[in-house]
Amino acid sequence: MGREQEELWDAETAREYDTPGTGMFAPEVLGPTVERLAALADGGAALEFAIGTGRVAVPLARRGVPVTGIDLSRPMIDRLRAKADGATIPVVVGDMATATAPGTFRLVYLVFNTIANLLTQDAQVACFRNAARHLTPGGRFVIELWVPELRKLPPGRQAVVCRVETGYIGLDTYDTLHQHVVSHHFTFGAGRDARLFRTPHRYIWPAELDLMARLAGFALESRHADWNGTEFTAESPSHVSVYRLPHDG
Structure with missing residues (x-):
C-alpha cells in the first residue's frame, strides 16, 4: 500500500484506535462478527488481512479458531502484542495485496472496509489473488465493505x-x-x-467486487447486509460478502 498508508496508521492512530466496549468494539458489533467468522472457518485456521490491533482476531482466537495476521503497520501490531503474543496470533508485516503468511487456511477475511485502503483497482484485484493463494480448495474469502453513497x-x-x-x-x-x-x-x-x-479510499461497487473475485477464481457464495445475516437490499449501507474457491475435482 506504500508509505502513505504506513504514515497514516502511525503510533498515534494506533493508540486511539481501540475503544473497548463501544463503537466497533461494542459487543453487539463484535459478537456477531466473531460468531459468523468462526462458523465460516469450519474448523480450520483463519488469516486476517489488515489485522490491526486485533479487534476481531483476539476474540476469534479465544473462540478456538487459529488466527494469523498480515498488517503493514508496526504500531498497530505493537498494540496487538499487548493482547496476544506471537505464538498465539502470528503476524507477518507487509502489504495484504502481496505479503505471504506461512501455512494454508480455510478462511481469509477483511473487515470494516479495509480493502478500500488499497487505492487502485490493480491492488484490490491482487488482494483477491493473494487470498486465493493462501486458501485450501473450497476455502472462503470474506469481505465487509460499505456501499458507496x-x-x-x-x-x-x-x-x-x-x-x-x-x-x-x-x-x-x-x-x-x-x-x-x-x-x-x-x-x-x-x-x-x-x-x-x-x-x-478507493470505493468498490458490489458488482465490481464480484468481478474481482471471479478473476481470482472465486464464486460468490452469499451476501448479507450485516454479520447477523440480514437480507441485502438496494437500501443496505454495507454488506458482508462471502466468496469461495472451488473444491478439487
Whole structure:
C-alpha cells in the first residue's frame, strides 16, 4: 500500500484506535462478527488481512479458531502484542495485496472496509489473488465493505455528511472519475478547536467486487447486509460478502 498508508496508521492512530466496549468494539458489533467468522472457518485456521490491533482476531482466537495476521503497520501490531503474543496470533508485516503468511487456511477475511485502503483497482484485484493463494480448495474469502453513497451526491456536489454524533462529524469527499473518496473525521469538544483525521479510499461497487473475485477464481457464495445475516437490499449501507474457491475435482 506504500508509505502513505504506513504514515497514516502511525503510533498515534494506533493508540486511539481501540475503544473497548463501544463503537466497533461494542459487543453487539463484535459478537456477531466473531460468531459468523468462526462458523465460516469450519474448523480450520483463519488469516486476517489488515489485522490491526486485533479487534476481531483476539476474540476469534479465544473462540478456538487459529488466527494469523498480515498488517503493514508496526504500531498497530505493537498494540496487538499487548493482547496476544506471537505464538498465539502470528503476524507477518507487509502489504495484504502481496505479503505471504506461512501455512494454508480455510478462511481469509477483511473487515470494516479495509480493502478500500488499497487505492487502485490493480491492488484490490491482487488482494483477491493473494487470498486465493493462501486458501485450501473450497476455502472462503470474506469481505465487509460499505456501499458507496453516490445517490446522496447531487450533481455538482463533491461531499456527503456520513455521520453526526456528539463530538464528531464525518464527511466524505468524492472523486467519481477515479473512484476515490477521502473520509474526513472531525472530533471536537466544547471549545472552538477541532481535530481532523483523514483517510483515503478507493470505493468498490458490489458488482465490481464480484468481478474481482471471479478473476481470482472465486464464486460468490452469499451476501448479507450485516454479520447477523440480514437480507441485502438496494437500501443496505454495507454488506458482508462471502466468496469461495472451488473444491478439487
